[in-house]
Amino acid sequence: MMRTTLYRTLYAIGLASLLLGWQLPALAKSDITPAAAVKLVNHGAMLIDVRTVAEFNDGHIIGAQNMEYQTIVQQLATLDVAKAHPIVLYCRSGRRASIAQQALQQAGYSAVANAGGYGELKAPFAAKTK
Template sequence: MTGFKNLICGTVFLLSLGAGTYVYAQIEEVGLQQTSEQAAVWIDVRTPAEYASGHRADAINIEYQNLGSAIMSIAPNKDVPINLYCRSGRRSEIARQTLLDMGYTNVINQGAYESVKKTLTKN
């Protein structure tokens, strides 16, 4: 969907894991990267505490072990570009494999947050 420049500001609580387990996805003003047809989604798969210590402004926080049950509410289109990162790249690789196993086709492990942050400061 072209034309999306910003996503809703606010906090989203997803109750999708049952038995009182919540996925916390903090969404700040999001200037999503545009592709020819779809906006890229950035997901920080670290803990909420790690996310609170610093993150991409357009990243949604969903811990890697909760991503499989929460992704459909974030990206129901399995062809949307999804960028994942964590502290070292290990958890984002687990999350990438989870999404690929679910049929997502455009998932990139961006690796460590520190590398992602350096890329942001160069632009």
């Protein structure tokens, strides 16, 4: 009886670890600092907000383009953006930007950075415009 309980517990822990391990890339935060994001944009990188249109309309960084993360690859292809052109992504927390970053990299875009969440980026980008 005790051995069965132990096996079930170990099985549950192993299954949970496996499932959570697959989810970790989708939960990724930014891979560049807000200051680095500002510097990249100042040097010509395209700034893309991957949140919904409603979120974008509630507030966004001046100069950012809105392309929802689910359709970003198609939208950039429509705009004929070079695959080597630097792109800086952000969303609310960095999760959707991470998903968009992975999709873009799989599509061949080579200079894509996840700047994380809008909340962390507002102040550095506002300071840039002063």
